[in-house]
Structures are given as C-alpha cells and as structure tokens.
Amino acid sequence: MNKHLIDYLRCSLCKNELTYLPFATGQKGTNSSGELETGGLFSCSCGMVFPIISQIPRLLPESFLDYEAVIEKNIPDYNIVKSKILAKYREIIDFSITRNKSIKQTFGFEWSLLHTDKQVNVWNLNDRQFENQLWDELKTEGIDLKEKVAVDVGCGHGRSGMLLAEKCGIVFCLDVGASIEHAAQINTRPNCIFIQADLNHLPFANGVFDIVYSSGVLHHNPDTKAAFSKVSALVKKGGILCIWLYKPFNNGIHRIMLGLRGITTKLPLKLQFWLYFFTLLPIHKSIGLLKGKSKGWREIMINQLDMLSPEYRHEHSPHEVEGWFKAAAYTHVEITTTNNYGFSIKGTLAEVVK
C-alpha cells in the first residue's frame, strides 16, 4: 500500500478519510515501486467505495459502477453496499455519469493518439520544448521543490506530472478519462501517482498542495471560473496555482473553426476523427509543407480534436483571469507564457488573507 495515497486521499463526495481494503482475489500485480501489490478498494465512513483497478485508484463518484463486476467478486454484501450508496448519493452519481460520459470519451480518444513508440509532439512542442515550457509556466526558480507536494489536475497524457515528479517530493496526476491508464503505464516514477478523478469532486482535503497545476483543462468545463475555484481550493497558503487557458484569438480561420463547433461537437467521435483525417489533416499537411514545417499526423489530429470535439471550449482574456486570482487572495500574479491561442498565469496564495 502506497503510504502517500492514504495520507492524502479523501472521499471525493464527503471529504472524509479513506480506509484501504485489499481484494482477496484477482487484480494481482505490482507497480514500478512494488506498491499496491493487489487491487483493492477505498471505503469511506459515508458508505462510498472506490476501486483500485490496474493500480489506479478510481475516485469518480461513479467509479464503483464502472468497475462493478470486479467489486462484486470481492465484496460479499455488495448489493447492500450499492443500495446504501445510491440511496444517499443517487442524484450526484447520476449527474456525474452524464457529465463525465463525453469527457471520458473525447479526451480519452484524443490522448490515445499518443499510444505509440514514436516520438509525438504535443501542442507543437517536442519533449525538450515541452519541458522548458512547463518550467517557464511555473517559474519556480529559487524554490526548493524536493519536499513539495504537487497535483496536476487534468493530466491527459501525463507528461507534465512526470516532469514535475523529477523535481518535487510527490505529484498526484488526475484525469477523468481512460487516458489515465496509458499515462500510468508509461510512468517510471514512484513519486508520481495517477488517479482517475474529476475536478468537481476532488479527492483531497482543501489547502494541502504546494503546487496546483492545470493546463488546458478548466476552459473545457461549463463554467471556467467555477472550475478555477475548485482547483484553487487545493492550494495551501504560500502555495502556487498555475493554469493555462485559451484566450480570444482574432483570426479568420480560428473564427471559422469556432463556428464549426456548432456542428462538430454533436457528431460521434469516430466520425469526427475520420472527417478531420480526410479533410483538415491534408490541408494542414499541405500548409505545413509550403511553410517548410512538417508535423506528424498524430500531432495535427490532437490539435484538431481539442479544438472541435470538446462540448465546452471557453476563451478568457488574461486580464479577466488575473481578476479571479486577485479576488481569491493570490499575490505575485503574473502571465508567465503566452501565444496566439492562450496563456499561462500563476499566483502565490497569500499567507494571511486580508
């Protein structure tokens, strides 16, 4: 059992501490650090249970239903447990199932394009540029990160979390979608812990993280500012919050693409993939060749899917988001990186809130 997990994790519904119960059968195996030797589940005094599947704690409100077959085999009185949970939390669970369904599919599919041995750039950045950009966004020069506890909310492919884990004490990487499984599989760092969770039901106590990082995630929620408040609650006093968001981009093609979303977001994901594969991909490839900048098809498709498939895609001005940070008692608020499409902004939570 990984000590870090039980120390930090909380029930994502009531925030109480969790108890680990190993499964008697099945799900055997070890991760790279030799921890979590068997599968099991976390249980809460409120009645909730959260399974650990493929060494990944599944802390969505609906996770026990997603993996019902495994839990059923391991808990003799599962039907009683289930009916008690549903009697208490049915509304929240039903809402979460509906809300997370498209997120699980859309982003799980988007990041599945990275399931290859080949080097794939993400956001037009190679590995070295991606790493440099992360530290440019966070601007942690002069801070000793060795003992710091960080969380990457909406970790996607998991690269940022693993880079954070090279310097920080412990890093938790959260994602709603199935992409968490691939991210966890390629993780080589025992201090980097992947968890399937949702920012609307964060499985941590408030105010416990030195660094809260969330890149390109909050704007894919119905209300970006409400999502900001959820991740901000995790930051401890003196801790850093750093987020990357889309900003308005005054460009004709960009506006056409945004207009297309009125249609594309309603299409089945597989159809979208093949549609972009045979239309937008050749256009991008041709423009790239003309400009002498050749990109791989996976990289182009990730960009297209991120633009056209998510149900929500809000844009915010840096000035507006600076206001959110200041209203939430952050100091040293600054825009750390910016490009045509978006910007990163960070702030330090005041030690004393006035």
Ligand SMILES: [Zn+2]
């Ligand atoms: Zn609970």
